[in-house]
Amino acid sequence: MEEKMMLTLKNISKKFGDRVIYDNFNMSIADGETVGIVGPSGAGKTTLLRIMTGLEPADQGEILLADKIIDPYRNRRDAGKIGVVFQDFQLFPHLNVLANVMIGPLNALAEDKQTTQKSATALLTQLGLADHLQDYPYQLSGGQKQRVAIARALILQPAVLAYDEPTSALDPAMTKDVAALINQFAEQGMTQVVVTHDMPFIDLLAPRVIQVGEENTDEIV
Numbered sequence: 712m713e714e715k716m717m718l719t720l721k722n723i724s725k726k727f728g729d730r731v732i733y734d735n736f737n738m739s740i741a742d743g744e745t746v747g748i749v750g751p752s753g754a755g756k757t758t759l760l761r762i763m764t765g766l767e768p769a770d771q772g773e774i775l776l777a778d779k780i781i782d783p784y785r786n787r788r789d790a791g792k793i794g795v796v797f798q799d800f801q802l803f804p805h806l807n808v809l810a811n812v813m814i815g816p817l818n819a820l821a822e823d824k825q826t827t828q829k830s831a832t833a834l835l836t837q838l839g840l841a842d843h844l845q846d847y848p849y850q851l852s853g854g855q856k857q858r859v860a861i862a863r864a865l866i867l868q869p870a871v872l873a874y875d876e877p878t879s880a881l882d883p884a885m886t887k888d889v890a891a892l893i894n895q896f897a898e899q900g901m902t903q904v905v906v907t908h909d910m911p912f913i914d915l916l917a918p919r920v921i922q923v924g925e926e927n928t929d930e931i932v
């Protein structure tokens with residue numbers, strides 16, 4: 712039986728000035744699959760994640776979500792289908808944990824406040840943050856901030872969840888925790904993309920690995 716593809720990047724090319732980062736790059740992620748994107752510093756891992764989440768336009772190529780072409784750079788609704796957990800979490804410092812998670816659905820989905828508060832509280836509780844709803848980001852540890860960032864992405868019910876270097880701001884114990892969380896989401900059938908250069912971390916996830924780099928922009932299956 713053919714596997715159903717959730718996210719496909721087709722013939723993506725990207726240059727910054729004269730520097731070619733991607734030249735007809737292709738990759739596909741199956742529905743429910745977790746993949747690791749690895750490569751040396753400067754290879755273009757973050758750029759790839761920015762292209763798929765609409766933060767950066769590709770010069771050429773197509774992005775397909777469940778076989779349908781999307782344009783996350785120009786279409787906010789499309790961008791919302793791919794959740795992203797940033798390396799530095801990008802929480803709003805002036806909002807508490809609950810408000811950080813509620814702001815997306817309130818703005819993007821125009822949901823009512825009560826419904827949003829209920830689902831944000833439930834999600835944060837699942838992520839072990841029930842005692843921190845009223846805390847501000849500066850009061851949280853790195854691992855807690857990351858879980859808020861994960862909740863903020865998940866509440867929008869993305870089709871794909873992407874993480875940019877999820878271990879870069881964490882100590883080794885927290886690295887194990889985030890690996891366990893990503894593995895738990897994988898078991899639940901979430902489609903996930905993990906950009907990292909942390910190979911011991913990749914070993915904890917054991918995903919299919921896609922290597923990016925100047926000499927090799929092909930998939931290693």
Ligand SMILES: Nc1ncnc2c1ncn2[C@@H]1O[C@H](COP(=O)(O)OP(=O)(O)OP(=O)(O)O)[C@@H](O)[C@H]1O
Nearest residue numbers: 727728732750751752753754755756757758759908
């Ligand atoms: N907006 C930009 N303008 C010009 N060059 C850029 C821009 N963004 C990224 N680059 C360059 O593109 C290349 C790829 O950057 P990218 O951040 O995607 O690499 P990376 O693989 O994520 O690296 P790292 O592991 O160090 O984070 C780098 O040489 C970087 O300097």
